[in-house]
Amino acid sequence: MKFSRKYGQVFLKNLNIAKIEVNLLNLSPGERVLEIGPGHGILTSIIMEKNVNLTVVEPDHRFYNEIILRFPGLNAIKNSFLDLNPDAYDKIIGNIPYNISSQIIFKLYDFDFKLALLMVQREFAERLVASPGNKNYSRLSASSKLRFDIKKVMDVSRKNFYPVPEVDSSIIIIKKNNKKIPCNPDDIIKMAFSMKRKKISSIFKNYDGPLKDKRPGDLSPEDFIDLCCYLFPERCQGS
């Protein structure tokens, strides 16, 4: 079988790591679980033993067909996760394709869930968890930290996958933090990080508040909310 670059296909071959991932999800019988990209089903088979209500989403027809043959009755969706309508799950899991990791994170903003566990490229994990002031702090970190508490729990060497990829991986855990976002600053964060080296006052010309001499990489997610309320008071709820 040919693996597809488009679908970011490398496969976990270490069953112990798959077991660790599923155990970290702390599944209880009956919970609604979504698996993104089951591939040959190394995680799927372990999750199936937990008596949960599992749905898998896989766009590659070869793996979709393999999964429905192997697990009759499993709720399998032949589609891209990125094209799903947002829904509610207790838990979400996936060893996700590296090439669409950011898009998957952004899509998760619209899903309702308690806990998600993802295997991602190590550099991507470092960008996600980075705090203000860190060189890896980015648009992705700032906007994700508004909604999620994200922890890197384990590094996984590339040797645990086939074909062996050119990068190492990490397992991350994401919890919704349910913080109030009185003014959604996503567009402001995006614009600010597109001019990362400039001061806030030169990126947003009509800003004259306390953050004016800072640069985007110094601002916390909450600072971006304040910036949003200053620049767009009409968008700021509770002002």
Ligand SMILES: C[S@@+](CC[C@H](N)C(=O)[O-])C[C@H]1O[C@@H](n2cnc3c(N)ncnc32)[C@H](O)[C@@H]1O
């Ligand atoms: C890195 S592989 C992991 C496969 C398997 N879970 C494993 O651990 O061995 C990524 C999987 O996600 C699937 N995939 C690719 N794009 C996807 C998308 N947009 N939505 C859902 N799954 C996708 C691939 O076909 C592949 O099965």
